[in-house]
Amino acid sequence: MVLDIWFGIIARYLLELGLTWTEELARYLMIWAALLAVPCAAFHREHIGLTIISDRLSRLPRMTLHFALDLLGITFFLFLFVYGLRMTADGSNQYAMIFGMTMTLPYASVPVAAGLTVLQILAAMIRDGGDWHGRLRESEQ
Amino acid sequence: MIIVAIIFFGLILVGMPIGYTLGIAGVTGLLQIGGDNFLVMAAKRFFEGLNLFTFMAMPFFILAGEIMNRSGITTKLAEFADALVGYLRGGLAHSNMVASVLFAGMTGAAVSDAAAFGNTLVPAMVKEGYSRPFACAVTAAGSIIGPTIPPSNLMVIYGSLMGVSIAGLFAAGILPGLLICLLCMAVIAALGRRLNLPKSAAGPSLRRIIQGFRSSLLAIIMPVIILGGILSGIVTPTEAAAIAVAYALFVGVVIYRALSFDDIVQMLIRTARITGVVFLIIASASILGWWMTFMQIPQSIAAWFLSMSSDPNVIIALILALLLAVGMFMDINAALIILAPVLAPLTTAIGMDPVHAGIMIILALNISLMTPPVGACLFVLSSVTGEKIERISMSLIPFLVTEVAILILIAFWSDLTLFIPRLLGF
């Protein structure tokens, strides 16, 4: 992505090609890269949220709460996965500005990332057994 | 609508990640409208929320910061700043504010500033003995200087949307931007003793300053190069972020020889992870934001709010309150597009100058970037530094109060914004 933008700048000044697609391509690459990092961050519990209440709970209620939140999170990403697939299928009738390219590939970033996030939250649930903060303490060491 | 609000606040409070909460609340709203197509909309909005060129500057500035940290550029810069102002209490915090003013010429969005400084100055401040929440708060408070001093993305949107001179808005932002810097520095000075902000034992020494200047020269000229690139028309502000990465990489690898291939991979991974966290929030927020737009909620709230009084002073107060409130739940670009056409005619009706009104509206939305629950600058800083949102928010309170006071001052004292534009003949 960095390369693509540099290429855009160089193209404009050295090659005088005026390649307008570099901007669009850079955007799609960035979205792919950022969305692929979402499951990664989900596994490491890096998605930020408030901890005012859960900090004050004792162990059992806290684990129950985290278990429920994980399930809800899985539901959301499962939803994004399913409807992201629908969007990706529709994307074949939509054209990007880049000549000859449909929106299938850019759109596919959503279901792929959502599907992986479901798996990663599941993996994190198994690992933590409902104790997110144990995981946090461990990662701070 | 009530159900969406309950879900939103409920989930936020019990500690659901904010990126998940925004998406779940948005999808709940769309489910209530009903129809399969509205659910495909959720996926579409999730994608399109990210599909904007202006967001690209943020990961670049995070990456540039990573490179500067690992290659030791940041440390050298911090040592130089320490030699310059370290003997003052809270010297590095003051430097952070001044750096925000310099950086303002390179960026049009507050999140870029938060990303760049959160990843460089915050660790440097922590190393010098500042508490991390305080370092984050200083950075957040300074980040809105970026879009107040030109260039500014919101001013371009506002100017073309409302038919107001963009050059006029740019000129009008300069004094408010400097005022934010000065008053926040005053806050730092006032808090200095009570928070026991660090102060180095050594007094000012010309030798240390010269030494520091020499060793960090390459880092100091970085902003000069980038700003020069923008002002001379070689690159746009978003592209400038890519130049920053190139320059930092060049200095780190070729000159300092401090980076291995493995380092570079590590930096890319960390940048991607931080970006992933922030982008999930942006993407999910655009689901909720679209639902709010579709249901015409901001307009309804605005109509209800503004029907309460016809006194010009009360109207201004209500407008400010409304902008700060809506900015808590919506991306500010979207909020501006929806609310500016509703609010601007009111400001004209009570006799406000269009440029003055524009600056007021834009500053209010920018301040909302620092307020929980949905505050992009807050999220970027929390994610970059690993500090808790609630702890940053607590440290932010004095700065927030100051900036809201500046906002009120700007709203009721038009000369403050209009002085420079008038001087330039707008």
Add this chain to the structure above:
Amino acid sequence: AYAAKVLKLGHLNKDDPFDNATGAMTAVFKSLVESGTNGSVTVQTFPNGQLGKDAEVLQQVKMGVVQSGIHSTGGFASVYPMIGVLDVPFAFPNISATYEVFDGPFGAKLAADIEAKTGMKVLGFGDSGGFFNFTNSRRPVKTLEDFKGLKIRTMGLDTHKKLVSSLGGQPAGIAWSEVYTALQTGVADGQMNPVPIIAFAKFNEVQKYLTLSGHLFTPYVWVINADFWNSLDANEQSVVSYAAKSAIVAGRGISRIIEASDRGLPALARDLEVYALPAAEKAKFQAAALPAIKAHIESTFGSDGVAMMNAFLDAIEQAK
């Protein structure tokens, strides 16, 4: 008694009938539809691209999430790339010819093809603010020679980029949100847009010369969701149909008024040196650009595209 049918209408501009063509179109349309159906159809507008980018709102119309949209050709190319055949440069002799062409048999032919390929019904082709003209900050452009080497910002459309490069300029793809700053700092020397857009985007603050080249006319494509259209009874359909036609006429009217008012040319003329390209020089510009664009249309859209382009050029010839 039955619940009113709600027609949600998305567009790109301000919802003010005196501000721009689309604002006028939506105001007239809303008024005629709501009065003509005695309120059985109500129109709710979403101005300023509130619901998303142009191409995105188009998808929403296709899915029936919103019922209707008024779209730029740039956005419309995402579902109907062949709209690019309208980008034949310097094709129209004057603005009144655009009305005849898009209201006449060619407009009907294009609408039928769009309906067949996208599944959306076309309500008409509206004015997007008149002809495209060039502005720049370097020098007055009076001859083809003057244009050489200028860096001109265009939309991402291939035809627009080819047009600039075949005239000897250098196309620069810059996101709309950064065009003002790019022109100010000189990342691009110039840009091309209709007069009202140049005025409302405040490009007169950062440009020096305006060349009235009239090189392109890109209409707004107004579509309505087919299922929604079919859910209307015969009377409602006829009301929506004549309301759209009247709205388009109103939009053209306000476009010409704005051009003539102090929000159009007279205002731009205060900051910019204005020069209208004479017909003889326009012919030279066209001679330089036409072969490249025609070849591009042929290679991109094949025989279908060439047939549509020829129908377009024939219709213009008849309008002369």
